[in-house]
Amino acid sequence: MGLLDLSNKITAELESGLSRENIFQKYVKADPDKAVKYAYCIASIPKPELRKKYLTINALLSVLLVAYSALTVVAELPINPQDPTLFIVLKTLIPLVFAYFTFRFHGGAYRLIGMWCVYDMLESLMLTGVSNLASALKLLVLFFVIVFAFLIARRVFSNLKVLGPRIDRNGRYLL
Secondary structure, three states: OOHHHHHHHHHHHHHOOOOHHHHHHHHHHHOHHHHHHHHHHHHOOOOHHHHHHOHHHHHHHHHHHHHHHHHHHHHHOOOOOOOOOHHHHHHHHHHHHHHHHHHOOOHHHHHHHHHHHHHHHHHHHHHHOOOOHHHHHHHHHHHHHHHHHHHHHHHOOOOEEOOEEOEOOOOOEOO
16 A cells, blocks of 8 residues: 555545544554554644644645745746756756645645755855856745745644654654
8 A cells, every 4th residue: 555545545544533642553463574664654634733733824835835936947047058057957956846735735745845956046045156147036035945845734733844754762653
């Protein structure tokens, strides 16, 4: 079972009233080798009250990621056909993939978004600087994407690390 299917099943079980711990125990009992996967999926689903509270910021983050993707292309204009354009394509498509995950409110993406954007901001400042208006707008959008991504990651998905669920002092997964 893939992560999307598992996430959808767990979401339905959460909406039916089961607790996160009960769901985790049920899945681990069926397949103990995938405990990390189950803990990650459960921790990646926001609690309803936090989802409602941060829905506006999350929507703004999704829009900013799409704007960041568009500004990346505009900042690179004019594109020289003799230069390799693979990196421009990657730097355009990855924010769109991130926008999809923020639209779905998937907790595992927010820290990665923040780290990707910090890297891109530093790269832009050191290599190209602010050469035109599009570059300046891109840096401004990047700043807000970084702030919103880490804010949501810290407040809504505090039980996740960059690449997995957090563990308490007793070795149990935080759900």
